[in-house]
Amino acid sequence: MNILTRYECGCCKTQYADRDAALKCELNHKCPVDIKAVRYLSIANDNTGYPVTIMVRMGDGHLVAYKRQREV
Ligand SMILES: [Zn+2]
Structure with missing residues (x-):
């Protein structure tokens, strides 16, 4: 069994495998x-x-x- 971890931008709800990518997306929203x-x-x-x-x-x-x- 594999455990998958996903990170979701709180603004646009896009999911990322990489935490930093999700954080970058979230911080980019105005x-x-x-x-x-x-x-x-x-x-x-x-x-x-x-x-x-x-x-x-x-x-x-x-x-x-x-x-x-x-x-x-
Ligand atoms: Zn976003």
């Missing part, structure tokens, strides 16, 4: 801190009510833009 800006379209152009873009402040201080890709 976590969102707060939403800095939100853009909506009028009801005539988008009746979903959801934002089309948001600007997110990450833990490392960078601002990253996210765009809605499909209708909800």
Whole structure:
């Protein structure tokens, strides 16, 4: 019988045989801190009510833009 040890990144859930690789993956992820800006379209152009873009402040201080890709 063989015993297998796997390490899982706590953020993306990817599994690794190597602990350092899993740790490197986990430390590479930047976590969102707060939403800095939100853009909506009028009801005539988008009746979903959801934002089309948001600007997110990450833990490392960078601002990253996210765009809605499909209708909800
Ligand atoms: Zn990861």
